[in-house]
Amino acid sequence: MQMADAPYRFPDPSGHFGPYGGVFVAETLIPALDELRAAYEACRDDPAFIAEFEYELKHYVGRPSPIYHARRWSDLLGGAQIYLKREDLNHTGAHKVNNCIGQAMVARRMGKPRVIAETGAGQHGVATATVAARYGMECVVYMGSEDVRRQAANVYRMKLLGATVVPVESGSKTLKDALNEAMRDWVTNVHNTFYIIGTVAGPHPYPLMVRDFQTVIGKECLLQMPEMTGRQPDCVIACVGGGSNAMGIFHPYIDMPDVRLIGVEAAGEGMESGRHAASLTAGKPGVLHGNRTYLLQDDDGQIIETHSISAGLDYPGVGPEHAWLKDSGRAEYVTVTDQEALKAFHDLCRLEGIIPALESSHALAYAARLAPTLPKDKILLVNLSGRGDKDMHTVAEKSGIQF
Amino acid sequence: MSKIQSTFQRLQATGRRALIPFITAGDPAPELTVPLMNALVEGGADIIELGVPFSDPMADGPTIQRASERALANGMTLRRVLDTVREFRTGNAETPVVLMGYANPIEAMGVERFVSAAREAQIDGVLIVDYPPEECESFARAAKDAGLDPIFLLAPTSTEQRFRDVARVGSGYIYYVSLKGVTGAATLDFDEVAARIPQIRAQVGMPVGVGFGIRDAESARRIGEVADAVVIGSRIIEEIERSPRDRLAANVIAFLREIRTALDQIEGGVR
Numbered sequence: 026m027q028m029a030d031a032p033y034r035f036p037d038p039s040g041h042f043g044p045y046g047g048v049f050v051a052e053t054l055i056p057a058l059d060e061l062r063a064a065y066e067a068c069r070d071d072p073a074f075i076a077e078f079e080y081e082l083k084h085y086v087g088r089p090s091p092i093y094h095a096r097r098w099s100d101l102l103g104g105a106q107i108y109l110k111r112e113d114l115n116h117t118g119a120h121k122v123n124n125c126i127g128q129a130m131v132a133r134r135m136g137k138p139r140v141i142a143e144t145g146a147g148q149h150g151v152a153t154a155t156v157a158a159r160y161g162m163e164c165v166v167y168m169g170s171e172d173v174r175r176q177a178a179n180v181y182r183m184k185l186l187g188a189t190v191v192p193v194e195s196g197s198k199t200l201k202d203a204l205n206e207a208m209r210d211w212v213t214n215v216h217n218t219f220y221i222i223g224t225v226a227g228p229h230p231y232p233l234m235v236r237d238f239q240t241v242i243g244k245e246c247l248l249q250m251p252e253m254t255g256r257q258p259d260c261v262i263a264c265v266g267g268g269s270n271a272m273g274i275f276h277p278y279i280d281m282p283d284v285r286l287i288g289v290e291a292a293g294e295g296m297e298s299g300r301h302a303a304s305l306t307a308g309k310p311g312v313l314h315g316n317r318t319y320l321l322q323d324d325d326g327q328i329i330e331t332h333s334i335s336a337g338l339d340y341p342g343v344g345p346e347h348a349w350l351k352d353s354g355r356a357e358y359v360t361v362t363d364q365e366a367l368k369a370f371h372d373l374c375r376l377e378g379i380i381p382a383l384e385s386s387h388a389l390a391y392a393a394r395l396a397p398t399l400p401k402d403k404i405l406l407v408n409l410s411g412r413g414d415k416d417m418h419t420v421a422e423k424s425g426i427q428f
Numbered sequence: 429m430s431k432i433q434s435t436f437q438r439l440q441a442t443g444r445r446a447l448i449p450f451i452t453a454g455d456p457a458p459e460l461t462v463p464l465m466n467a468l469v470e471g472g473a474d475i476i477e478l479g480v481p482f483s484d485p486m487a488d489g490p491t492i493q494r495a496s497e498r499a500l501a502n503g504m505t506l507r508r509v510l511d512t513v514r515e516f517r518t519g520n521a522e523t524p525v526v527l528m529g530y531a532n533p534i535e536a537m538g539v540e541r542f543v544s545a546a547r548e549a550q551i552d553g554v555l556i557v558d559y560p561p562e563e564c565e566s567f568a569r570a571a572k573d574a575g576l577d578p579i580f581l582l583a584p585t586s587t588e589q590r591f592r593d594v595a596r597v598g599s600g601y602i603y604y605v606s607l608k609g610v611t612g613a614a615t616l617d618f619d620e621v622a623a624r625i626p627q628i629r630a631q632v633g634m635p636v637g638v639g640f641g642i643r644d645a646e647s648a649r650r651i652g653e654v655a656d657a658v659v660i661g662s663r664i665i666e667e668i669e670r671s672p673r674d675r676l677a678a679n680v681i682a683f684l685r686e687i688r689t690a691l692d693q694i695e696g697g698v699r
């Protein structure tokens with residue numbers, strides 16, 4: 026395997042990935058971020074912290090997650106072999122929990138008894154509520170009132186786990202507004218509160234910290250792929266909402282230039298319809314939620330509403346490291362429509378007996394598009410970031426079925 | 429010397445405090461913004477902070493969020509805010525106007541275009557909430573070159589290093605956020621403010637205005653005892669929200685006059 030000339034070293038000490046990232050917040054939040062950065066740096070270098078994190082991932086989450094060769098599906102597609110990294114088998118059913126455990130551990134070390142989170146589909150909210158229950162912390166989850174209505178089962182799950190779910194009525198009443206509200210809570214209650222951000226976005230050190238906690242995905246792949254196939258994959262494919270499952274699997278491969286990294290954004294009803302969530306493909310650089318990155322915005326710089334069948338991809342921004350990987354050419358970003366994602370969803374159910382999350386179905390759909398164009402000895406590694414139980418209602422509705 | 433600096437000099441010479449009201453451009457309606465700005469001046473404003481609406485006002489409480497949403501629903505844009513100030517200037521050349529908002533609309537317009545358009549509209553200062561000093565050295569330089577004062581926030585938790593950063597990059601005045609939290613929050617710690625303001629003034633060498641949480645003549649007077657300026661935002665927006673259109677200007681003038689009177693009763697003279 027060829028290695029890159031200079032090792033990849035981002036972000037820089039001030040949290041920048043080239044022109045992206047940084048700390049774009051009001052002065053009132055600066056001390057909170059300084060405190061967090063210092064605390065996280067101490068954890069990052071502490072063998073006891075790392076050992077505890079690994080213990081939790083093994084015994085509470087069930088790691089390492091396996092890699093599975095989707096042989097029937099690959100045969101049917103008739104080209105490259107598709108391998109799936111099974112993050113859907115984690116406790117709580119997605120990759121989100123890796124990050125929640127890490128951040129909750131930092132919160133404990135900082136002596137903060139209360140954690141807050143934003144959530145769209147509810148996956149990150151459920152993972153945060155789960156971990157808060159596990160550690161005996163108070164938990165408040167902000168969720169757009171529109172999403173509370175659409176994701177009733179996850180709202181109930183969070184409540185079962187002891188969390189308080191606060192519906193957010195401002196703006197478009199979706200994920201971005203939930204994030205705004207969580208930031209407002211944090212700035213008001215920072216003395217006892219830790220904000221667990223759910224993806225590789227937000228002000229420094231969040232993009233770095235969330236990436237660190239999610240790279241366990243890619244690090245396992247580095248060991249598992251040679252064991253299974255004798256080598257590393259030709260392409261690594263992941264869906265991109267905020268970009269945490271993608272950064273988690275991409276990061277250990279960045280310094281191997283002959284591994285293609287492909288991020289898949291949500292094209293919703295089609296790029297030409299304007300109803301999509303593809304920030305990297307169709308957005309422009311700007312400043313939102315504490316960092317500079319690609320954003321879906323109008324000519325006046327107002328953030329616009331996004332559309333995707335998968336709530337977890339329905340976000341008008343993207344983590345700043347993806348903006349940098351796009352501009353530097355190290356990763357490619359493509360789009361997949363609702364329809365294509367649904368087809369991949371059904372194919373995986375029928376052919377492999379795996380019900381994937383609709384978010385992950387975007388990555389699967391791109392693999393299905395790419396595989397037939399490549400010879401049979403090529404290897405595609407897809408991050409199956411979550412399971413699809415949460416999406417039953419959405420898929421049934423699309424098929425005209427009512428429970 | 430900038431118009432903001434000369435305003436503070438003139439006030440200090442007579443021992444008065446600056447009154448700085450905030451409204452959001454386009455709220456409750458774009459055509460009412462210039463009349464409201466005139467009402468603010470009539471009520472005793474020395475400087476006007478004019479909010480540029482943004483879809484994601486992360487640092488604002490519910491009152492200013494609502495104002496921002498109403499303004500956007502009314503079709504307000506950064507370009508129209510600049511037009512609004514130009515129109516205000518046809519009747520008022522003196523009162524300094526500070527634009528207050530978030531970075532993204534300005535970056536979408538382009539920093540250079542924004543700075544020259546702001547200068548052309550005779551805007552005097554700009555406060556971008558999510559541009560801390562370390563992320564906007566080049567913006568602040570461009571603003572200063574165009575005669576715009578870049579104004580920065582300091583908070584109760586700010587360190588002395590922050591004082592130095594802000595002193596280096598900013599000019600005009602310091603906006604001291606008097607409490608933790610978002611705009612419109614209710615609790616104000618007067619003792620804390622009284623202890624901090626002299627420190628900040630000494631270290632940054634700029635006048636210090638205090639905002640967040642000032643709601644009436646009494647709180648304005650107590651803050652005015654120690655600060656150079658008093659900033660009032662959410663409370664004026666509430667006045668706008670509850671006033672019928674035909675009483676809008678009159679109610680805002682009456683509210684501000686009470687504050688003005690309270691500030692002018694402060695014994696304190698020149699500092």
Ligand SMILES: Cc1ncc(COP(=O)(O)O)c(C=O)c1O
Pocket residue numbers: 119120121146148149223224225264265266267268269270271336337338382384385410411412
């Ligand atoms: C299963 C799953 N995959 C992917 C995502 C998208 O987030 P990210 O891009 O941060 O991985 C989500 C978000 O809720 C999710 O639940």
